[in-house]
Amino acid sequence: MSQDLSSPQPFRVEIADEEVERMKRIIEDTRLPDSPPLPNASWDYGVDLDWLKGLRDVWLNDFDWKEVEREMNAFQHFTVTIESVSLHFVHHQSRNVDAIPIILMHGWPGSFWEFHRVIELLTNPPSGRPAFHVVVPSLPGFGFSSPPPKKDWSMGDNARIFDHLMTGVLGYKQYMAEGGDFGALIATHLGTDKYPACKFLNVISPTAQAPLGALSTLPFFLLPTSWRQWLYGKIYSEDELRDFERNGKFIKNGLGYFVEQATRPLSIGYALYDSPVGILAWIGEKFKEHVDPEILPGCTRFILTTVSLYYLTRTFTTSTLPYFENVVALSQRLVITKPFGSSRFPHDVGSVPMSWIKRQHPQFVSLRRHDRGGHFPGFEVPNLLAEDLQHMAENYRTLFQ
Incomplete structure (x- = not known):
């Protein structure tokens, strides 16, 4: 498929003040029940009402989106058009001349921002450790990227445009890939022979069929x-x-959201399109379940930033589409043909036995299990994720020489 020939354009995160003020008005005007409809109903029935109210109060009284924008704009952002997708990405280069290009890929309900704590660790590591040029795209339909241009847009399509971003747009002849959730599926595609510039990978919870x-x-x-x-x-x-x-x-x-988004994504998408508190209830629950519980108390601002990003960019609806478009792809038997490792975090989900992974992917070379962290390791435990990526780079640096 032909690629668009546009060059990257600098981009700043700037949401109009009136949109931020409107979001706050809606949050303030949203009614919630005084108490659960059933005595003692809590997380066993869904999102906990007191937890939801507590985060809403912080959102109204202590959260400053403009401060978040200033933090985001400390990084270099760009957009570029590839196959009719206006793709947003962060490109943060290291000063090290031998730095390895790497693309970090998020999933749902994540965003490019879940990697902001790990970027500096990778671009400016301690002396003697591998350094990286870091690229973090927003998946099509997420954040500041435009929606997929057609129906049936798959993670394989994302892999194709991400490979073009790294090679055709940024000019890297070789690169490494890392991803979890949908990012893991994209990384799996990049790890096939179809994309020779991708040399090795770190895949969080790689997929494998049961023997x-x-x-x-x-x-x-x-x-x-x-x-x-x-x-x-x-x-x-x-x-x-x-x-x-x-x-x-x-x-x-915990599969209720998956079934809804895999079968009727636009129903929940339209229902919550203009409801910031509704989005907080829907995806905040996933943070509660899949973040390390010892780390969760420090994640309130990160959760509110993520929910605000979904709401203010009007991408909650389009973020649900990959579940519908990739149900069949989840059962595909792709084989990773590049050396790859895996990071395991105890509060993540979707981890299959290593015997299954080794049987399906003979190039599997490294497992690093940790005793902390969950579904968003780039935010929760950035030091551990950075160490894992540096470990892979140390072992396979010769592929870049």
């Missing part, structure tokens, strides 16, 4: 719990069993 041997253990669910746990303990490690347990709870109690 036949694993499927044969499904009848274990009919056994008493103690027997089932004993049998699985003979097959999987303690870490993998914990992954299974967390994924099982997510499948049982």
